[in-house]
Amino acid sequence: MRMDDMDRQILALLTDDGRRTYDDIARRVSLSSPAVKRRVDRLRRDGTLRGFTAVVDHAALGYGAEALVELFYGPGVTLDRVAASLRAVPEVVEAWSVTGEADAIARVRTRDNADLERLIRSLQADGTVVRTRSQVVLSRLVHRRGEDDA
Amino acid sequence: MRMDDMDRQILALLTDDGRRTYDDIARRVSLSSPAVKRRVDRLRRDGTLRGFTAVVDHAALGYGAEALVELFYGPGVTLDRVAASLRAVPEVVEAWSVTGEADAIARVRTRDNADLERLIRSLQADGTVVRTRSQVVLSRLVHRRGEDDA
């Protein structure tokens, strides 16, 4: 899985616009479009390039509330069990196990704060999580393309 | 900015694969490809669809460390100033102002934990941030496509 600067440039261009044409990329990196395609195909096989996705404005879709919810597990609860139960909740868009006080942090998105509160209650009611501490997102300060959704 | 179920289906399909062809989408939602294109064009004009991006495995690119860093501002520090100083740090891939104890949370990504520590020190040295509290990501438990990078 060698990675040269050409690959990094191509990935940066595709991160900026995932639907850029091979020809457009080729001109910017001074290659032919088949050469670019071969590199992109290789990066996908490697797993370095996982795929492509649409960048959607969730607020425009009616999901205006977002929060980071710290989760504290009950005794003896395994990581797999928490992961499985979080995956079952569509509002959980991302979750990590972390160092520090909390065991994990879930990033959740709901229509509004009322839904947010209901969601947090339901996470607690689940049984795997004994306590939560939430930080509601007021605004986005930084966002780099290829790093998230909206 | 009306949004019907057809639009939502199209956005879901493009979130799953941002390079899906109009014809592929058209078959799945029972429309013609020009009709799909017209809707996608409208969603882009609306701003509902912000664009497309590549989904990259940052660990494969040598950035294996990730953390959520809670930031506590000094007195009188404005949101704009924090946003500007965070934007200047490439390792900050996302940041939000939040409710709760901390003023903001930055999501950062570095090569390793040593770089992570250096970065956190530099955020404190900046002057706008008087204290930080970090939660280092151990593993990703949940990740929905269209919600992030790797």
Add this chain to the structure above:
DNA sequence: TGTGAAATTGTCACCAC
């Protein structure tokens, strides 16, 4: 919204380095 045609893009075999 669909159809059909033209322009653009993706794809692959083949060759050179």
Add this chain to the structure above:
DNA sequence: GTGGTGACAATTTCACA
């Protein structure tokens, strides 16, 4: 191994119904 060229297939795009 990597890259380029040219030909063909697939897709995008748009005028018109």
